[in-house]
Amino acid sequence: MTIPVPADVISRLKAVLGEGGWSQDPDRLAPKLVEWRDRWSGTTPLLVLPRSTAEVAAVVGVCAESGTAITPQGGNTGLVGGQIPDGEILLSLEKMRAVRETNVDDDVLIVEAGLTLAEAHEAAAAVGRRFPLSLASEGSCTIGGLVSTNAGGVAVLRYGTMRQLVLGLEAVLPSGEVWDGLKRLRKDNTGYDLKQLLIGAEGTLGVVTAAALKLFPVLPSRAVAIASVESPADAVALLARAKEVSGGAVESFELIGALGMDLAIRHIPGARTPLESRPPWFVLIEIASGEPGAAEAAMERLLEAAMEAGLVTDAAIAQTETQAKAFWALRENQSAAQKSEGAAWKHDIAVPVSRIAQFLETAGAALQARWPGVRIDAFGHVGDGNIHYDVLAAPGGDAPAHNARRDEAARLVHDIVMSLGGSISAEHGLGTMKTAEALSYKSPVEVAAQRAVRAALDPKRIMNPRVLF
Numbered sequence: 359m360t361i362p363v364p365a366d367v368i369s370r371l372k373a374v375l376g377e378g379g380w381s382q383d384p385d386r387l388a389p390k391l392v393e394w395r396d397r398w399s400g401t402t403p404l405l406v407l408p409r410s411t412a413e414v415a416a417v418v419g420v421c422a423e424s425g426t427a428i429t430p431q432g433g434n435t436g437l438v439g440g441q442i443p444d445g446e447i448l449l450s451l452e453k454m455r456a457v458r459e460t461n462v463d464d465d466v467l468i469v470e471a472g473l474t475l476a477e478a479h480e481a482a483a484a485v486g487r488r489f490p491l492s493l494a495s496e497g498s499c500t501i502g503g504l505v506s507t508n509a510g511g512v513a514v515l516r517y518g519t520m521r522q523l524v525l526g527l528e529a530v531l532p533s534g535e536v537w538d539g540l541k542r543l544r545k546d547n548t549g550y551d552l553k554q555l556l557i558g559a560e561g562t563l564g565v566v567t568a569a570a571l572k573l574f575p576v577l578p579s580r581a582v583a584i585a586s587v588e589s590p591a592d593a594v595a596l597l598a599r600a601k602e603v604s605g606g607a608v609e610s611f612e613l614i615g616a617l618g619m620d621l622a623i624r625h626i627p628g629a630r631t632p633l634e635s636r637p638p639w640f641v642l643i644e645i646a647s648g649e650p651g652a653a654e655a656a657m658e659r660l661l662e663a664a665m666e667a668g669l670v671t672d673a674a675i676a677q678t679e680t681q682a683k684a685f686w687a688l689r690e691n692q693s694a695a696q697k698s699e700g701a702a703w704k705h706d707i708a709v710p711v712s713r714i715a716q717f718l719e720t721a722g723a724a725l726q727a728r729w730p731g732v733r734i735d736a737f738g739h740v741g742d743g744n745i746h747y748d749v750l751a752a753p754g755g756d757a758p759a760h761n762a763r764r765d766e767a768a769r770l771v772h773d774i775v776m777s778l779g780g781s782i783s784a785e786h787g788l789g790t791m792k793t794a795e796a797l798s799y800k801s802p803v804e805v806a807a808q809r810a811v812r813a814a815l816d817p818k819r820i821m822n823p824r825v826l827f
């Protein structure tokens with residue numbers, strides 16, 4: 359736990375923000391102190407709710423002077439515990455949700471950090487453009503959180519992660535100074551790229567207060583299909599064909615295992631099996647194009663050729679928008695469906711795309727050898743080599759006993775990931791959950807360089823002190 363915050367610092371913070379700018383009401387604080395899956399809960403002596411960048415700067419200034427630790431929080435949808443305070447001041451961006459500017463010539467949307475992703479989508483649509491980052495928590499997660507975790511989602515294959523989608527940032531640095539880097543340039547070669555340091559920093563290098571986001575044209579031709587494949591290797595081969603056939607127009611290419619599909623159908627109200635067959639693996643493919651009918655035609659060509667080649671055994675193309683949404687719901691509800699099955703060891707890993715099949719085979723065999731009967735629920739973004747590799751207890755298994763083995767299982771899975779040149783956190787970050795573990799996999803040279811950067815910007819280590827190195 360972080361050292362207790364002195365009473366005079368609390369008084370100064372309250373005075374800086376005034377009425378409505380802070381809270382100590384337990385009911386108001388409660389939802390911000392628990393992670394959505396109940397995996398982490400925390401405490402804070404004070405919730406601060408700044409309404410402007412100047413107010414964020416004033417808060418951080420008081421904390422910098424007094425050496426008081428801060429945990430920034432956006433929508434509290436993070437999956438590694440980094441947004442949950444343990445005695446720090448909790449700084450929520452919920453009152454900073456303005457759309458500052460949309461500019462179609464620059465293809466840019468400038469918004470404050472507390473705006474939700476769904477609201478950013480609406481702001482882009484209002485000027486006939488699209489912000490393509492898409493993930494299942496979009497109604498709650500915020501731009502500040504997405505920037506700070508370098509979020510990915512289901513369209514990384516075509517548009518990249520937040521690192522590729524942010525043109526500029528405004529942030530309050532750990533000194534309390536405001537850095538105005540809200541540029542909208544596609545080219546700017548003038549030294550270190552500070553915004554890229556803040557992206558993925560998980561709140562350790564400052565508070566992101568606003569972002570300039572890249573916009574893209576709306577693509578009216580869209581085709582969504584679910585296909586069955588016999589193996590992950592066939593899924594990877596199908597992805598390569600999909601890229602070729604569509605001329606690079608694949609937006610999403612998602613893998614779902616048979617167990618994940620069964621759980622979605624069992625636990626998600628209204629979910630229906632998309633195919634009559636029950637293959638070991640499903641892929642959800644979305645192709646999009648600006649040319650009317652082009653995506654639909656490419657999808658048909660792809661599936662026809664793949665069936666002829668024996669890569670795909672069965673497939674269904676969504677015929678309506680409602681059906682496309684129903685297909686997507688099967689993928690987006692994978693985590694929610696799994697919740698009803700009890701304890702799970704969760705791993706958010708990445709390996710080179712060419713090694714996905716090897717990873718699944720090796721990790722599956724190792725887990726079954728060590729804990730016979732565990733159920734593997736693997737799903738995720740094949741095009742990014744990112745698999746959400748979740749392991750459920752054997753049917754009727756004891757949840758506390760399963761939970762107690764979580765760290766040992768993570769070591770087993772992550773050792774295999776690292777031996778394949780992968781990453782133990784593909785898109786969720788390290789947070790408090792994986793920081794210590796990541797340290798054991800990083801080289802001393804990299805850890806020292808990261809620590810030097812952090813110490814230079816935050817010598818008192820006030821920003822999210824329990825997160826990262």
Ligand SMILES: Cc1cc2nc3c(=O)[nH]c(=O)nc-3n(C[C@H](O)[C@H](O)[C@H](O)COP(=O)(O)OP(=O)(O)OC[C@H]3O[C@@H](n4cnc5c(N)ncnc54)[C@H](O)[C@@H]3O)c2cc1C
Pocket residue numbers: 394429430431432433434435436437439440441451471492493494495498499500501502503504505506507508509510511512560561562564565566567693785786789822825
């Ligand atoms: C159902 C579900 C599906 C998800 N799917 C995906 C997915 O496909 N891809 C993916 O990448 N993630 C996914 N996530 C994880 C999560 O939504 C993302 O990590 C998201 O970026 C978190 O945003 P948030 O606003 O909720 O941030 P929070 O959870 O509040 O915070 C996350 C981290 O960012 C820091 N932070 C937040 N705001 C700021 C700020 N303004 N300045 C500095 N630091 C800040 C926090 O301190 C914390 O370390 C999913 C989560 C859920 C619940």
